[in-house]
Amino acid sequence: MSHKILIVDDEPNIVISLEFLMKKEGFQIAVAGDGEEALAKVASFAPDLLLLDVMMPKKSGFEVCEALRADPANSALKIVMLTAKGRETEVAKGLAIGADAYVTKPFSTKDLVVRVKELLGAA
Amino acid sequence: MKRGSPMRQRLAAVGLAGWPLLTFPLLGLPEGGIGGIPAIYLYLFGVWGGLIGLAAWIGEQKG
Amino acid sequence: MLSGWFVALVATAYVGLLFAVARYGDARADAGRSIISGNVYALSLAVYCTSWTFYGSVGRATSGGLSFLTIYIGPTLMLLFAGVLIKMLRISKTYRITSIADFIASRYGKSQLLAGLVTVIAVIGIVPYIALQLKAVSASLAVLFGQVEAGVLPWWLDSTLLVAAALALFTVLFGTRHLDATERHEGMVAAIAFESVVKLVAFLAVGLFVTYGIFGGLADVFQRAAAAPELSRLLHLDATQAGSWASLILLSGLAIILLPRQFQIIVVENVDESHLRRAVWLFPLYLLLINVFVLPIALGGLLHFGAQSGYAADTFVLTLPMAHGAEALAVLVFIGGLSAATGMVIVETIALSTMVCNDLVMPWLLRSTWINAQKRSDLSGLLIGIRRVAIVIILLLGYIYFRAAGEAYALVGIGLISFAAVAQFAPVLFGGMYWKQGTRAGAVAGLVAGFIVWMYTLLLPSFAKSGWIGNGFVEHGLFGLEWLKAQSLFGLRGMDAISHCLWWSLLANLGAYVVVSLNTRPDALEAGQAERFVDIFRRAHRDTDSLLWRGQASLGELVGLLERFLGPARADQQLSAYAAQRGVGSWHKLKVDADLVHFAEAELAGAIGSASARVMVASVAQEEDLGLDEVLDILDEATQVRAYSKELEAKQQALEVATAELREANERLRELDRMKDDFISTVTHELRTPLTSIRALSEMLHEDPRAALADRKRFLGIIVSEAERLTRLINQILDMAKLESGRAEWTTAEVDLGEVAREAMDSLGQLYRDKHVALSGEIPDSGPVVLADRDRLVQVMINLLSNAVKFVAAETGVVKVTVETDGGMVRVAVADNGPGLTAEECSVIFEKFRQGGNTMTDKPQGTGLGLPISRQIVEYFGGALWVESQPGAGANFIFTVPLPAADE
The missing domain is CATH 3.30.565.10 (Histidine kinase-like ATPase, C-terminal domain)
Incomplete structure (x- = not known):
C-alpha cells in the first residue's frame, strides 16, 4: 500500500533529487514538468500527495493548487508547495489557497521526508 | 473676468483694415473703367462688399 | 395724374399695416415670445437711412458724385468695433440706462446738469432733422400730385401736418406703452424693421427701373454720362476731397452710435448681445444695397431732364418713374420714402421725449413745490403723460421749423449738421467708457466748448445762408476779425464746412474735456461711477456697490418712492421679483440694506433717469456722505482684494501643480521600490534553485554512503554543474550591479x-x-x-x-x-x-x-x-x-x- 507522490518542478536537477529521495522512502513516483502536465498527471496517476513548485512555466503552482482545490474529488489530496521565493506573503498565499504545507528551497531532505510522511499518516 | 474675445478682435481688425482701403490715397488709384463702369465705382463697392463678407464670415462663426 | 384720394388711401393703409405689425410685435413680447431676432435687430438699425438717404442721396450724388457713400462707409467700419458696442450694451443693461443723455450723465456722477446739457444739444441738433423728414414727405406728395396743390391748402388741411399728427399718434401709442423707458418697445422695433424692408425694396425697384428700364443697364448709364462733359466729373473722385472724405467717414461712424435714435435702437432696444453678430454685417449689407443705384439714378435723372433743367435732383426717384408713366412704381417709391421718414421720426421722438422728460422736465418737477405737496400720490400716470406731451411738442417743433424754413438752406443741409451736433458726445461718451480720470467738470467743459464751436461754425452760418441772420460773421468774421470767420477759423481753409466744423469742434471739445478733467477732482459719486463704467466686464457688478453706500432708509419710504413713480402694481411686481431673487418670501420682510437701496434706485432710474433717481433716493434716505478719499480707498481695497485673490488663486494652482509632481515622484519611487523588491526576490529565487539541487543531492550522498556508484557519479556531476551555474550567476549579478551603478x-x-x-x-x-x-x-x-x-x-x-x-x-x-x-x-x-x-x-x-x-x-x-x-x-x-x-x-x-x- 505504498503512497503515490507526484513531483512537479521545471528544474530537471531538482526533479532528479526529489525523485531519488522519495523513491528511497518507498513511494511510487510520477513527474510533471509544468502546471498543465501536473493537472493531467493528477487525473491519470491519482497521487496521494503533490510536491508542487511555485515558479513554473504555463501554470504556476498557485494556479495548479487552486484548480485542484476547486474540485471536491481531490479533497484527500495533500499538497506541499515548494518555492525558492521565501517571502511571507507567498507562504501565506500558498496556505490560504489550500496547500497543506509550504517548504522553502533549499530544503533539508530529512525535514521534507518527515513532513511528507506526517501528511500521509505513514510515519 | 472677460478677455477680449477672438471674434471681437478679428472684427476690429477688419474695421482697421477698412479705413485705409476706403480712404485716400488708395481711392486715387482706380483709373478708367471696366466694361463701361468706372473703376472707382467697382472698387468702392467691391472693397465694401468684401469687408461685409469678411465680417459675415467672422460674425457667423460658432462659439 | 394720381388721384389724391388714392394716394391718401394707400398711405393710410400702409400706416394701418404698421400699426398691425407693431401690435403683433407687442402682443408677442407680452406673451414672452419675442419676435426680435438678430435679423430684425439688424434691419431696425436701418432707421439710420432716413428720407435724407432715400431722396437726398441722389441729390448729393448729382453734385458730389460718389462722396455720398462716406455716410454709409463710416457706420460699416464703426460697427466692426463690436467690442465698444458690447461694452456700451453691458453698461446700459446693468445700470438701466434709458438714453444717451442718461448714459453720459450716469457716468459722470448721475449729473442732472450733464443730462440736461446733452438733452438740449440733442434737441437743438435733431429737431431740424425731424423737420427735414416732414419736408421730404411734403415734397414727395407735391411731386405725386404734380405740384398743383402744394402751398394752396390752408394749414389745417396741410397733408404734412396730417402726417405729423399720425406719427405723433403712432409714437404715443407704441412708444410709451410702459413707463420704464428701459423696457423695450418690441412692437415699435418690429414696425421699424418692416419699414426698413419696404424702403429698401422701393429703392431697389426704382433703381432697377431707371438703370434697366429707362437705360440699357449700368454700363449704358455710365457711358452716356461719361460722354456728357458736365456729368463726367461725377464719375471720378477728386483727390482734393481726401480731407472731407475721411472726416465724413469719421462723422457718420460716430453718428451711427450717437444719434439719439441710433442709441435707442442699438443699445436700449437691444434684446440680446449676440444679435450684434448678425447686425455687424447685415446692416452694412443693407447700406450697400440701398446705395448701389444711387449714382445711376442721379446720372439717369441728369441725363433725362438735362443738367440745367431745374428739376430738383432730390426727387429724381419719383419724377423719373412718373415721367415714364410708371405711376404704380411712383406710389411704391412714395411709400418707401414715407417709411424712411416715419421710421426716423418715430424712433427719434421716442428717444428725445425720454430725454426731455427724464432730464429736463423731471429735475424741474422734482424741485417744484406742487409735486412735493402731492407727496403720496401715484405719479406714474403723470410721467407717461409728460412723455406723450413731449412727443407731441417735439413733432410740433419739427413741423414749425419745417414751415418756417421752407426751402431754406438751413433745412437742406441739416443732415450732416445734426451729425456734427451729436458727434460732440463722442469724447465724453467714449472717454467715459475707457478713461477713469474723466470728470464731470471736464465733460461739461468739453460738451459746452464743442457745442459752441458747432453753433458758430455750422448752425449759425446755415441760418445766415438762409438769410435769417446777417452773414457778416461768415464773410468777414465776428467783430470784423478776419481770424474769426465762421467757416475758416484761424484761417483754416481748403475744407468743406462740415469737416471744418468737425475738426475745430472736436479739438475744442476733446481739449477742454481732457484738460479740465486732469485739473479737477471727481467727487465720491463720480469716482464710483467711473470705476463701474470702465471696469464693467471686470466687476461682478454690485460687488462694490454695497460697499459704497452707507446710510439709513426705511422700507416704507423706499417702497413709497417706487409706488409713486412706477405705480403701485408695477412696484409690487418688481419688489416681489427682487424679494424672490433674494430668497425672501414677501417683500414686506425685506431688510433695508445697501442692496435694496440700489435696487430701488435702479428701478427708479429705468423710469426717470439715473440723475433724478439719485435725487429721489437721496431725499428719503439718510445717507452718510462718503468722502472722495474714502470712496477711492474702498475701490482700491476692492481692487487689492481682487489682486490678492488672484494671487492666491495663482499660488494655489502652483501648489496643486507641485502636489501633482510630488505625487508623481512618489509614485515613481514606489515603482522603483517595487522593482527592487521584485529584483531581490528574483535573484533569491535564481540563487536558491541551484542551491536546492546541490543541498538535496549532497545530503543524500552524505546520509547514504552505500549509494550505487553510478548514482554517486551522476549526483556529483549535477552538483558540480549546479555549483558552476551558481558561480556564473553570482558573477553576472555582480557584473550587472557594477554596470548599473556605474562602478564598472x-x-x-x-x-x-x-x-x-x-x-x-x-x-x-x-x-x-x-x-x-x-x-x-x-x-x-x-x-x-x-x-x-x-x-x-x-x-x-x-x-x-x-x-x-x-x-x-x-x-x-x-x-x-x-x-x-x-x-x-x-x-x-x-x-x-x-x-x-x-x-x-x-x-x-x-x-x-x-x-x-x-x-x-x-x-x-x-x-x-x-x-x-x-x-x-x-x-x-x-x-x-x-x-x-x-x-x-x-x-x-x-x-x-x-x-x-x-x-x-
Whole structure:
C-alpha cells in the first residue's frame, strides 16, 4: 500500500533529487514538468500527495493548487508547495489557497521526508 | 473676468483694415473703367462688399 | 395724374399695416415670445437711412458724385468695433440706462446738469432733422400730385401736418406703452424693421427701373454720362476731397452710435448681445444695397431732364418713374420714402421725449413745490403723460421749423449738421467708457466748448445762408476779425464746412474735456461711477456697490418712492421679483440694506433717469456722505482684494501643480521600490534553485554512503554543474550591479570589431561543432576600428553567439555573423534560423532574468542576465542592441557601436 507522490518542478536537477529521495522512502513516483502536465498527471496517476513548485512555466503552482482545490474529488489530496521565493506573503498565499504545507528551497531532505510522511499518516 | 474675445478682435481688425482701403490715397488709384463702369465705382463697392463678407464670415462663426 | 384720394388711401393703409405689425410685435413680447431676432435687430438699425438717404442721396450724388457713400462707409467700419458696442450694451443693461443723455450723465456722477446739457444739444441738433423728414414727405406728395396743390391748402388741411399728427399718434401709442423707458418697445422695433424692408425694396425697384428700364443697364448709364462733359466729373473722385472724405467717414461712424435714435435702437432696444453678430454685417449689407443705384439714378435723372433743367435732383426717384408713366412704381417709391421718414421720426421722438422728460422736465418737477405737496400720490400716470406731451411738442417743433424754413438752406443741409451736433458726445461718451480720470467738470467743459464751436461754425452760418441772420460773421468774421470767420477759423481753409466744423469742434471739445478733467477732482459719486463704467466686464457688478453706500432708509419710504413713480402694481411686481431673487418670501420682510437701496434706485432710474433717481433716493434716505478719499480707498481695497485673490488663486494652482509632481515622484519611487523588491526576490529565487539541487543531492550522498556508484557519479556531476551555474550567476549579478551603478571599470582603446567577432567565433567553435550548427561570418579582413573596451565587446559577442547556438536546432542550425559599417556606426549582426521571437518577447528578453523559451524541453541553461548586460555594455559606448525577429523566421540580434569622429 505504498503512497503515490507526484513531483512537479521545471528544474530537471531538482526533479532528479526529489525523485531519488522519495523513491528511497518507498513511494511510487510520477513527474510533471509544468502546471498543465501536473493537472493531467493528477487525473491519470491519482497521487496521494503533490510536491508542487511555485515558479513554473504555463501554470504556476498557485494556479495548479487552486484548480485542484476547486474540485471536491481531490479533497484527500495533500499538497506541499515548494518555492525558492521565501517571502511571507507567498507562504501565506500558498496556505490560504489550500496547500497543506509550504517548504522553502533549499530544503533539508530529512525535514521534507518527515513532513511528507506526517501528511500521509505513514510515519 | 472677460478677455477680449477672438471674434471681437478679428472684427476690429477688419474695421482697421477698412479705413485705409476706403480712404485716400488708395481711392486715387482706380483709373478708367471696366466694361463701361468706372473703376472707382467697382472698387468702392467691391472693397465694401468684401469687408461685409469678411465680417459675415467672422460674425457667423460658432462659439 | 394720381388721384389724391388714392394716394391718401394707400398711405393710410400702409400706416394701418404698421400699426398691425407693431401690435403683433407687442402682443408677442407680452406673451414672452419675442419676435426680435438678430435679423430684425439688424434691419431696425436701418432707421439710420432716413428720407435724407432715400431722396437726398441722389441729390448729393448729382453734385458730389460718389462722396455720398462716406455716410454709409463710416457706420460699416464703426460697427466692426463690436467690442465698444458690447461694452456700451453691458453698461446700459446693468445700470438701466434709458438714453444717451442718461448714459453720459450716469457716468459722470448721475449729473442732472450733464443730462440736461446733452438733452438740449440733442434737441437743438435733431429737431431740424425731424423737420427735414416732414419736408421730404411734403415734397414727395407735391411731386405725386404734380405740384398743383402744394402751398394752396390752408394749414389745417396741410397733408404734412396730417402726417405729423399720425406719427405723433403712432409714437404715443407704441412708444410709451410702459413707463420704464428701459423696457423695450418690441412692437415699435418690429414696425421699424418692416419699414426698413419696404424702403429698401422701393429703392431697389426704382433703381432697377431707371438703370434697366429707362437705360440699357449700368454700363449704358455710365457711358452716356461719361460722354456728357458736365456729368463726367461725377464719375471720378477728386483727390482734393481726401480731407472731407475721411472726416465724413469719421462723422457718420460716430453718428451711427450717437444719434439719439441710433442709441435707442442699438443699445436700449437691444434684446440680446449676440444679435450684434448678425447686425455687424447685415446692416452694412443693407447700406450697400440701398446705395448701389444711387449714382445711376442721379446720372439717369441728369441725363433725362438735362443738367440745367431745374428739376430738383432730390426727387429724381419719383419724377423719373412718373415721367415714364410708371405711376404704380411712383406710389411704391412714395411709400418707401414715407417709411424712411416715419421710421426716423418715430424712433427719434421716442428717444428725445425720454430725454426731455427724464432730464429736463423731471429735475424741474422734482424741485417744484406742487409735486412735493402731492407727496403720496401715484405719479406714474403723470410721467407717461409728460412723455406723450413731449412727443407731441417735439413733432410740433419739427413741423414749425419745417414751415418756417421752407426751402431754406438751413433745412437742406441739416443732415450732416445734426451729425456734427451729436458727434460732440463722442469724447465724453467714449472717454467715459475707457478713461477713469474723466470728470464731470471736464465733460461739461468739453460738451459746452464743442457745442459752441458747432453753433458758430455750422448752425449759425446755415441760418445766415438762409438769410435769417446777417452773414457778416461768415464773410468777414465776428467783430470784423478776419481770424474769426465762421467757416475758416484761424484761417483754416481748403475744407468743406462740415469737416471744418468737425475738426475745430472736436479739438475744442476733446481739449477742454481732457484738460479740465486732469485739473479737477471727481467727487465720491463720480469716482464710483467711473470705476463701474470702465471696469464693467471686470466687476461682478454690485460687488462694490454695497460697499459704497452707507446710510439709513426705511422700507416704507423706499417702497413709497417706487409706488409713486412706477405705480403701485408695477412696484409690487418688481419688489416681489427682487424679494424672490433674494430668497425672501414677501417683500414686506425685506431688510433695508445697501442692496435694496440700489435696487430701488435702479428701478427708479429705468423710469426717470439715473440723475433724478439719485435725487429721489437721496431725499428719503439718510445717507452718510462718503468722502472722495474714502470712496477711492474702498475701490482700491476692492481692487487689492481682487489682486490678492488672484494671487492666491495663482499660488494655489502652483501648489496643486507641485502636489501633482510630488505625487508623481512618489509614485515613481514606489515603482522603483517595487522593482527592487521584485529584483531581490528574483535573484533569491535564481540563487536558491541551484542551491536546492546541490543541498538535496549532497545530503543524500552524505546520509547514504552505500549509494550505487553510478548514482554517486551522476549526483556529483549535477552538483558540480549546479555549483558552476551558481558561480556564473553570482558573477553576472555582480557584473550587472557594477554596470548599473556605474562602478564598472572600463579600458577604452582602439578595438578592431572584425577581430573581436572572429575571436568570439573561434572561442565558441567547439560548442557549434558539437551541436553540428553551421557558423559563418561576413567580416572585413581588418577593421572597422572603434573606441571601446575590447574584453567587454568580446563578452557581448560571446553572449549573442552562445544564445544563438542554444536556440537553433542541432544539425540544421545556421548562424551567421555580419560586421559592416553603416553611416557613422559599425553594425554587427548575429542571425540564426531558430524558432524566432514574438513581438512581445523581442522586448521582454532584454529584461533581467527573463529568458526566451517556455517549455521545459527547451528551457535554456542561462542566467537571464546575458542580454541585459550586453545591452548595458553596448549602450555605454553609445551604441544600441536590439533584435529583429518573427516567430518561425529566426532571430537577428544586432548591435551598433559608433565610429570615432573623423578628426580623432
